[in-house]
Amino acid sequence: MALVNGGTMQNQISVATFRRLTPAMVESQRLAMANDIVATTKAEVAITLKKAAPALGIEGTTYHILDILLGLTKADDWKQDRRPLVAISNEKLADYVGRSTRTVARSLKKLVEAGILAYRDSPTGRRFIYRNEVSGDIDRGFGLDFSPARQRIKELQGIADAFSAELKAKQEAKRNVTRLSRAIADLLAVAALEGLRLEEHEAELSVILASAIPNDLKADRLSQLYEAIVAAFGTNEAAAEGEATAAESETSFEEMSGAPDTDVTPYNITTPQNSKKSNERPSPNVDDFKSKKAYGFYKAPEKEHLRKSGATDRTRSSAEPPKAKPSVPPNADGTSPLLSEVSIGLINTATRETQDILGGAFRSWGDLMGRTSELRLLVGLSEAGWRGACSRVGQHLAAAVLVTTAEKALRDPDQLARPAGxxxxxxxxxxxxxxxxxxxxxGLAQG
Structure with missing residues (x-):
C-alpha cells in the first residue's frame, strides 16, 4: 500500500498498457509503492540529484528536463504523507527544451530507468492534478512521480559523494602528471648542460607520456623516473668529487716528495720598464666619454642590443597581460553600490520559492553567501562562472543576482530556459x- 496526498490509499501505481516495461522501470514502480516513506525535503533531493546526475549518465536534454520537473514540484508535496507529483505533458516539455516529443519521451524513460521517476498514468494518458482548495493537498493526480528518488536519497548521496571523490582523484593525478613531467624535463635540460648523458631516461619519459595508462599509474611511473634522475645526478656529483680528491692527493704527494734544489741559480728574464709609466692608468678622453659610442659602452650590453634590434618594445608588448574585464568598485564596507536599495529583508520577501527548496530564510548576507554552492546547482552555474562574476562585481552583488535568478527560474521555468546564461x-x-x-x-515580492 502506498500513501497518496490527501491521506487516501492506493495499492498500485498504474502504468499505461502501451509502455514496454523493463526491469529497471519495474524497480522504480516498486519504489514508488513503498510503505516506509523516507523523510527528506525538496532541497535535499534536488541538490543530491544534480550532484549524482553525471554518475547516473544524466546529461544534456535529460538533465534539462529533470531540472524543469524538480522546479515544478511543490515543497509541501515532499512530506512523508504526500507524494511529489508533476503533471506536465510531453508537448509542453518539448516546447521548454526545444526538442521533439519523442526525444522528451526517451528522456523521461531514462529518468525512470535511473530510479528517479515513476510513471503514474491515468486511463486516458492525460496528466493532471486536482488540489484541495483549502489545504492545497493533492486530492487526485496523475503524472510523473518523484517517489523513487525520495526512497533512494541515501543511496544517491553515496553515489554523488563517490563520484565527487573519484573526480577529485582524477584531477589530482592529472596535475601530478603535468608537474612531474615538467620537473623531469627541467632536470634533463640541466643534465645536458652539465654533460651528463641521460638518453635512456629521456626515452622513458617519452614512452610514459605517450602511454594510454590511467593518470594515477602514469604519475607513479613519472615519480619513479624523477627519483632515478635525481639519483643519477647524485652519482655524477660523487664521481666528480672523487676525481677532485684524487687530483688533490696526487698534487700533495708531488709537493711532499720533491726536495728543494738550492744549487740552481735562478734564471729570470725581465724587461725593464719605466715604473712611472707602468703605474699610470690611461684616462678616458672627455670627448670620447661624451660621445654616443662611449655612452653606449657604459650601458648594459644586452639592453643596447635589444634597443638596436627593436626587441625591447616587442618584448614589452608581448609581456603585457590582457586587459581585465571592467568591474564595479565596492564601497568602503566592501559592498557594491548597486546594493544600496537592496536589503537581506527584501531578498527574503522576494525569494519564497528558493527558501522553500533550501529549507529556510537567509538570516544575513553571510548566510546567503554560504548557500551559493547550492544556488549554483539550482541554476546550473559552473564554479568558474561564479568566481568570474565575484571578481567583476563582488561577492555580495553576485550572490544577490544568483538568488534572484534561482527564484525566477523556479517560478517560471519556461520563461527562463537557461538560468546560468x-x-x-x-x-x-x-x-x-x-x-x-x-x-x-x-516585482518578485509583489508577484
Whole structure:
C-alpha cells in the first residue's frame, strides 16, 4: 500500500498498457509503492540529484528536463504523507527544451530507468492534478512521480559523494602528471648542460607520456623516473668529487716528495720598464666619454642590443597581460553600490520559492553567501562562472543576482530556459551600470 496526498490509499501505481516495461522501470514502480516513506525535503533531493546526475549518465536534454520537473514540484508535496507529483505533458516539455516529443519521451524513460521517476498514468494518458482548495493537498493526480528518488536519497548521496571523490582523484593525478613531467624535463635540460648523458631516461619519459595508462599509474611511473634522475645526478656529483680528491692527493704527494734544489741559480728574464709609466692608468678622453659610442659602452650590453634590434618594445608588448574585464568598485564596507536599495529583508520577501527548496530564510548576507554552492546547482552555474562574476562585481552583488535568478527560474521555468546564461547577462548589465536589481526583487515580492 502506498500513501497518496490527501491521506487516501492506493495499492498500485498504474502504468499505461502501451509502455514496454523493463526491469529497471519495474524497480522504480516498486519504489514508488513503498510503505516506509523516507523523510527528506525538496532541497535535499534536488541538490543530491544534480550532484549524482553525471554518475547516473544524466546529461544534456535529460538533465534539462529533470531540472524543469524538480522546479515544478511543490515543497509541501515532499512530506512523508504526500507524494511529489508533476503533471506536465510531453508537448509542453518539448516546447521548454526545444526538442521533439519523442526525444522528451526517451528522456523521461531514462529518468525512470535511473530510479528517479515513476510513471503514474491515468486511463486516458492525460496528466493532471486536482488540489484541495483549502489545504492545497493533492486530492487526485496523475503524472510523473518523484517517489523513487525520495526512497533512494541515501543511496544517491553515496553515489554523488563517490563520484565527487573519484573526480577529485582524477584531477589530482592529472596535475601530478603535468608537474612531474615538467620537473623531469627541467632536470634533463640541466643534465645536458652539465654533460651528463641521460638518453635512456629521456626515452622513458617519452614512452610514459605517450602511454594510454590511467593518470594515477602514469604519475607513479613519472615519480619513479624523477627519483632515478635525481639519483643519477647524485652519482655524477660523487664521481666528480672523487676525481677532485684524487687530483688533490696526487698534487700533495708531488709537493711532499720533491726536495728543494738550492744549487740552481735562478734564471729570470725581465724587461725593464719605466715604473712611472707602468703605474699610470690611461684616462678616458672627455670627448670620447661624451660621445654616443662611449655612452653606449657604459650601458648594459644586452639592453643596447635589444634597443638596436627593436626587441625591447616587442618584448614589452608581448609581456603585457590582457586587459581585465571592467568591474564595479565596492564601497568602503566592501559592498557594491548597486546594493544600496537592496536589503537581506527584501531578498527574503522576494525569494519564497528558493527558501522553500533550501529549507529556510537567509538570516544575513553571510548566510546567503554560504548557500551559493547550492544556488549554483539550482541554476546550473559552473564554479568558474561564479568566481568570474565575484571578481567583476563582488561577492555580495553576485550572490544577490544568483538568488534572484534561482527564484525566477523556479517560478517560471519556461520563461527562463537557461538560468546560468541569464545570471551572466545580469552580471554584464551590472558592470555596465544598467542593472536595476531592486526593481526585479520588488516585482518578485509583489508577484
Amino acid at each position: 541569464y545570471f551572466l547577462a545580469c552580471i554584464d548589465r551590472a558592470v555596465d551600470g544598467k542593472l536595476a536589481l531592486h526593481r526585479s526583487l520588488f
